[in-house]
Each structure stands twice: as C-alpha cells, then as structure tokens.
Amino acid sequence: xxxxxxxxxxxxxxxxxxxxxxxxxxxxxxxxxxxxxxxxxxxxxxxxxxxxxxxxxxxxxxxxxxxxxxxxxxxxxxxxxxxxxxxxxxxxxxxxxxxxxxxxxxxxxxxxxxxxxxxxxxxxxxxxxxxxxxxxxxxxxxxxxxxxxxxxxxxxxxxxxxxxxxxxxxxxxxxxxxxxxxxxxxxxxxxxxxxxxxxxxxxxxxxxxxxxxxxxxxxxxxxxxxxxxxxxxxxxxxxxxxxxxxxxxxxxxxxxxxxxxxxxxxxxxxxxxxxxxxxxxxxxxxxxxxxxxxxxxxxxxxxxxxxxxxxxxxxxxxxxxxxxxxxxxxxxxxxxxxxxxxxxxxxxxxxxxxxxxxxxxxxxxxxxxxxxxxxxxxxxxxxxxxxxxxxxxxxxxxxxxxxxxxxxxxxxxxxxxxxxxxxxxxxxxxxxxxxxxxxxxxxxxxxxxxxxxxxxxxxxxxxxxxxxxxxxxxxxxxxxxxxxxxxxxxxxxxxxxxxxxxxxxxxxxxxxxxxxxxxxxxxxxxxxxxxxxxxxxxxxxxxxxxxxxxxxxxxxxxxxxxxxxxxxxxxxxxxxxxxxxxxxxxxxxxxxxxxxxxxxxxxxxxxxxxxxxxxxxxxxxxxxxxxxxxxxxxxxxxxxxxxxxxxxxxxxx
Numbered sequence: 001x002x003x004x005x006x007x008x009x010x011x012x013x014x015x016x017x018x019x020x021x022x023x024x025x026x027x028x029x030x031x032x033x034x035x036x037x038x039x040x041x042x043x044x045x046x047x048x049x050x051x052x053x054x055x056x057x058x059x060x061x062x063x064x065x066x067x068x069x070x071x072x073x074x075x076x077x078x079x080x081x082x083x084x085x086x087x088x089x090x091x092x093x094x095x096x097x098x099x100x101x102x103x104x105x106x107x108x109x110x111x112x113x114x115x116x117x118x119x120x121x122x123x124x125x126x127x128x129x130x131x132x133x134x135x136x137x138x139x140x141x142x143x144x145x146x147x148x149x150x151x152x153x154x155x156x157x158x159x160x161x162x163x164x165x166x167x168x169x170x171x172x173x174x175x176x177x178x179x180x181x182x183x184x185x186x187x188x189x190x191x192x193x194x195x196x197x198x199x200x201x202x203x204x205x206x207x208x209x210x211x212x213x214x215x216x217x218x219x220x221x222x223x224x225x226x227x228x229x230x231x232x233x234x235x236x237x238x239x240x241x242x243x244x245x246x247x248x249x250x251x252x253x254x255x256x257x258x259x260x261x262x263x264x265x266x267x268x269x270x271x272x273x274x275x276x277x278x279x280x281x282x283x284x285x286x287x288x289x290x291x292x293x294x295x296x297x298x299x300x301x302x303x304x305x306x307x308x309x310x311x312x313x314x315x316x317x318x319x320x321x322x323x324x325x326x327x328x329x330x331x332x333x334x335x336x337x338x339x340x341x342x343x344x345x346x347x348x349x350x351x352x353x354x355x356x357x358x359x360x361x362x363x364x365x366x367x368x369x370x371x372x373x374x375x376x377x378x379x380x381x382x383x384x385x386x387x388x389x390x391x392x393x394x395x396x397x398x399x400x401x402x403x404x405x406x407x408x409x410x411x412x413x414x415x416x417x418x419x420x421x422x423x424x425x426x427x428x429x430x431x432x433x434x435x436x437x438x439x440x441x442x443x444x445x446x447x448x449x450x451x452x453x454x455x456x457x458x459x460x461x462x463x464x465x466x467x468x469x470x471x472x473x474x475x476x477x478x479x480x481x482x483x484x485x486x487x488x489x490x491x492x493x494x495x496x497x498x499x500x501x502x503x504x505x506x507x508x509x510x511x512x513x514x515x516x517x518x519x520x521x522x523x524x525x526x527x528x529x530x531x532x533x534x535x536x537x538x539x540x541x542x543x544x545x546x547x548x549x550x551x552x553x554x555x556x557x558x559x560x561x562x563x564x565x566x567x568x569x570x571x572x573x574x575x576x577x578x579x580x581x582x583x584x585x586x587x588x589x590x591x592x593x594x595x596x597x598x599x600x601x602x603x604x605x606x607x608x609x610x611x612x613x614x615x616x617x618x619x620x621x622x623x624x625x626x627x628x629x630x631x632x633x634x635x636x637x638x639x640x641x642x643x644x645x646x647x648x649x650x651x652x653x
Contacts, residue, residue: 006227007116007130011206014138015053020045023052030055031063038065041189042154044196047169050204050230051152054171057137058208060145066153066178068187076151076182080175085237086357090367093355097176099238100214101386104360104405106240106247106487111222113490119226122489123616133223137232140219144208144234148173153181155245156188156195157203157253157312157326161427164265164312164324166253167195168203170245177207177242180357183413184329185245203252205244207233224251226490239331239359239409246331250310251488253326258495261314263502269485270311271295272323273302274421274430275551283551286311286323287436287520288484290466292407294438294522294543296332300344301544304421305414306430308332313432315503319510322429329413334361335406336373341540344418349410357411360385361404371404378403431513433554434547438520439466439481443528444601447538447594448546450518450553450560450567454504457517459626460566462497463609480612494618501620516554519566520546529593537594541584545577552577561650564633565602568595568647597645599638606631 017023027039027048042048055063066072077095080086086095112128113121121127128136150173158165167188170181181187188195196202210216212235220235222244231248233241240247253267270286277283282304289295299308307325316322332345339346348354349369361369364379381390385405393401414420423430437460444465451457461483480486482493489496504517522543526533549569552558560567571591578586610627613619641649 004227008134009228009230010114010130010134010137010225010232011050011053011057011204011228011230013134014142015056017049017052017056020048023048026052026056031065035063035065038067042193044193047192047196047202050169051171054204054206055150057141058145058150058173058206059143060148060150060173062149064149064151066151066187067189068153068182073182076175076178079149080179083175085174085176086179088367089358089363089369092352094369095357096361096363096369097357097359098385099360100212100217102214102217103220103236103238103241104385105238105407107220107222107236108487110220111241112224114223114225114227116227120492122486122491122493124486124493125490128223136221137223140221140234141206141208141232144210145173148208151175151178153178153187154189154192155181155185156191157185157245157249158324159425159427160186160188160191160195162312162324162429164314165195165199165427166201166203166249166256166326167192167199168205168245168249170205170243172207172242174207174209174237174242176237176357177239180239180243180331180411181245183355183357183411184243184327184331186328201229203249204230205233205248206231207242207244209237209242210235212237222248224248224490226252226255239411243331246327247488250326251490253312254485254488254496255490258491258499262499263506264315264508266313266499266503268311268313269309269483269488271299271308272306272311272325272430272432273299274304274306274423275302275547277551277555278557281555283434283554284323284430284432285434285436285547285550286313286432287438288461288464289438290440290464290481290484292333293440293466293484296330296345297342297540298436298438298520298543298547300342300419301541301547303419304423305417305419306421306424307414314429315506315508316428318513319508320513321432321509321515323432324427324429325424328415328424329411331409331411334371334374334408334410335404337371338373338375340375347418348412348416354412354416358409359411360408362389371408372402372406433513433515434550435515435517436520436550437461437464437483437518438522439464439484440523441465441521442523442525444598444605445519445521445524446568446597447522447524447542448518448520448549448569449563449565450516450550452562452566454514454517455501455622455626456566458497458500458504459623460517460519461500462613462623463605465605465608480609492618493613493616494620497623498618498620501622516550518550522546524594529596537590541582544581545574548577548581549573561647563597563650564630564637565597568650571647592646592648595647597634597637597650599634599643599645603631603634
C-alpha cells in the first residue's frame, strides 16, 4: 500500500490551503451565509481543509453545502434539469441523463493510481507518477468550475455506526452526479463529524465534468491517490467515472482491508441477498461477478434485498462473517431486464411512485424509456445515446445502432424494491453463510458447485473468467477476472490473495458459522453441451434454485457429489427444488448436460490460471497447490471415463 500521507498531497499543493484558519477564511470569502452556517457545523479541521482546497483549486462561482434535507435534494434535482444534465420523462419522478457517445463505460485506459516511485501497484492497473499527476491536475482542474456551482456532500459508505463503514466527501460541479449520490449513498451530514472521529479517516472525491465536449474526452482522467485517499476526476460524466464514492472509494476500501485489517475484513465486488430456507430459516448470501454479469439479477433472486454491487465484510465477535452494503441504491444495467426475469425491478421502472434516473436508454416521442431485451414492442424512433435514432439506423462503420447502449443504466433507491430488507441499515450487518463467485463462462463450468474447503473457495474466486462486457470502454474478448474485484485492487494481487486466505481461515471463525463458498455460472450455452445454439442452457430464474441448493448445503440439509473441482448437487435434490421454488420441471437430460465435467475445458482453464498467476509476484503457494490437486484429480477421471464425465459416473467413484 502507498504509505499514508506520503508524497505531496495534490489538492493541498494546488489549492494552497494548509491550516484550519486559512480554510475558514476562504469559506467566509466564498460561501453565502446559508452555506457558511452549514459548513461551520463541520468542525474536523482535516475535512474543512480538503473542502477549502477543492474550492481554491476549482474556483467555482458558488458553493452549495448539501445537508441531505428534502429541500436540498430538490435544489439538486432542479439544478440538474436547468443545466440540461437531466430531462424530465413522462412518468413522475423519472429523468433521463445522456453521457457522451464515446463515454458509455469506465475509461479504464485513462484511469490511474497516483504512485510514488517505490510504490507497488496492481499489474492489472495503470499508474502515473505523483509529479506527473500533479502537473495534469494543476493544468486541467485549476479553475475548471468557473461559471459553475460546486456541490459538497457528506456521505457514509455503509450504515452509520458500522465498524466497516467509510465516511466520504463527494465534491462535484455536476448536479447529475450529486443527484445520483443522494440516491445511492447515505447523506450523513448530521453524523459526519462523529463518524470521522470514530473511524479515524475519510475519503475525499473531487470531480468536474468540465465543458462536457467530445473533444475533451482524450484528456479525461480518473486519478486515485491511495496515500491521501483522494480521487480526482475531470472531463467526464459517466457515473462509473464520476461518482467517485462508488468504485473510486471501493478501491480505497480494498486497500484498507488488505493493508490495515488483513484477515479480519474484506471489501468485495459482491451482492448481498437473503433467501428463505426450510422451517422459516433466513440465510444471507453474498456473491461476486464482474460488472454486467448478473449481480443485480442474482441479488433480486433473493427474498430479502440488501445490495447488488458492493459488500463490506468482517468477522464479528460471535465468530460469524457479517456483511453490509456501502450503498443504499442500485446503479443497475437495464439491458435484458424484463418482467419474466426481473419482475421486482420492472415494477419500479414501469410504475409511478419511485425516483429513477435513466441513462443512455432510448426515449421515445412520448417520453417513455425503452431498452434492448425489455420484452416489449420497440418504438420506430426516438433519441438515445448517439442522438436521433430510428429502426435500422447504422453507424459510420455500417453496423446497426442498437435501441439502447448495452451499458444503459437505471439509478434507484433500494427502499423502492418490494424485497428490500431493513437489515440493510443494520450497523451489525447480516450473518453471511453463502459466498458465490461467477462470470460469463459459456463453455466450461457447471451452473453451481461448492468448494471443498476455504482454500478451494478462495481459488474459485481467484479463477473467475468472463467475457468482456460493455461496462469498460474498449474491452473485448474473454479474460480473467479475479474475484470480479481485480479492476479495483490497488496493490499486488499476491497481497490481496493472501488477505483472502487469511480471512477465510481466520481462527476466530466459528466452525458452525463458516460459509459455503461456491461457483455460479448461468451463462453456459447449449452449443457448449452438444447443441447448435448460443442460447443459454437454462433460464435467468434458475438462479433461485442454485441459491436454494447452496442454502441447504450451508445447513447440511443435502448431500453432494464430490469431484476434483468441488461438490455438485444431486439430481433428485435439484428436481425437487425446481418444482418447489420456481414451479418448473427439471429433466435428467438437462441435468446431465449442465453438470457433466468437460475435463479438457476445465484443465485448460486451470492451466490458464496457473500460467497467469505464475507471472505475478508473491502469489501464495497455496493457490498453485489447489490448482495442481484439482488438475491431477481431473486427469485421473479422464483416464478412467474419458473427456466427458457425467454425474452418474461420479456417483460411482
């Protein structure tokens, strides 16, 4: 980890404010009486100095201190409309935001960790030396808010009072970003001083959209300064690049877990959901998947929703793993969201009564949003992320432009969901008994398998592979996606992996509270199992069954088939669960196609991971031992049964 407070603090260097008295003097000069009275309620000197430096650097015409009151929220909504960052839609409370057509996802090629010369940065990330980053921030962010209003918000990434929550400032000239923050995070203006004092730290996020022109995108940047826990973002508007409370601060939280509380805390790219088990039992699950790979759908499959994207986890005094969601809303991909697969979310998106910010979908002539895969008749024309659109319209390369961008989003509050659980605000979190890892794997792994032990579970997470999705600009093909968290791991993968092994083997974990760790894969295709179609070998709703089986496995209610890669469900158990959970008949033929082991594919996947991790520094030897154990077991099965091994053959082992 970059050492705390090492190197020049860029915002202080550019802003020039170094003490509390100078910060207060600047506030008295730049803030109106209302905002001045509000900022005086924030008494922590470090907070005030950072805010003052952001003002001195960006030089806005006005500063609005957002307390999170309904009046303040309405002020921000109105500002977003007046600036043209959002527009009203026909349904009350719904607005549309369009990003630039070439900024429809995270700008991973322009996202950097600010690094000191001797600092180790993840091999999967970009770095920029501190002196160079200082020059870019000074050049572009100095005066970038001229003619604009700066909005300063005080948020908690997690419930107030939780041991793993993180306070954060969101400072932006974008009313859309501020509006999004009000939906997705807990405005904690009233508690911010106390929470910073309790936890001993806070994050600072500074963003400006600049002039929001296509020609400025090459100079757009997202900078993360681990040493001073400050992010900078400019000349961009897509929320994944600008709402720095989200993935920017998630990176800092990963750092904190790995380097300050290793083995006792995790910060993960995971949903949190609760499901019902036999006898009125409630079981809580978390699950990792790369963006665009079904986390929201899986979270909605539960009976009790806590979160769909991020999880802060720790080992509690009673020996259980506890999880809280740093967010309180959803920034969800809408492509393929429809009434069949996502009835709860669709009820919000197609009904009055909830506040929704849409982004980059098609808006028809009546002000109604539409998107690819919604299961509804498509309009003939409208406006989308690239301007006016009509059916059959093509781009400069001659390719047909879809109705909506694959990374189109909706932003909604979690409390709007019919399956929302009030446990989402419990600072003690939810006891977590099932942990899953998944990606877009079309041809290798079965729909669900449970790890034999914690080391095998960590290995499942480390070995996620996934087809690239539209969430990252310019990403293509199939790639490794360790823990679905790799884009957000600032330090070395070896350090992060060591933290995972230590956490799940922590002696403080009670034996009867250890979670089942498992792989999920509901992107297996028919073509991969003897068919000729790229359609899925199953349905979206089947995930309810896979989770239900893992819930039973966590409580030792079902037996399983042992294999080199882990435990597979038995057919009779799945047949019963399909009938009872989703009223669907489940055939033995489908079971065989889904759960047969295609040995060569799995061995190739193991070889891919072993080779890739072999190039990294300080990877725990335990990973290679697990992979070698699995490979030997699979090769032995192939020698005995051939390259395709059915569950029936495994039962005879």
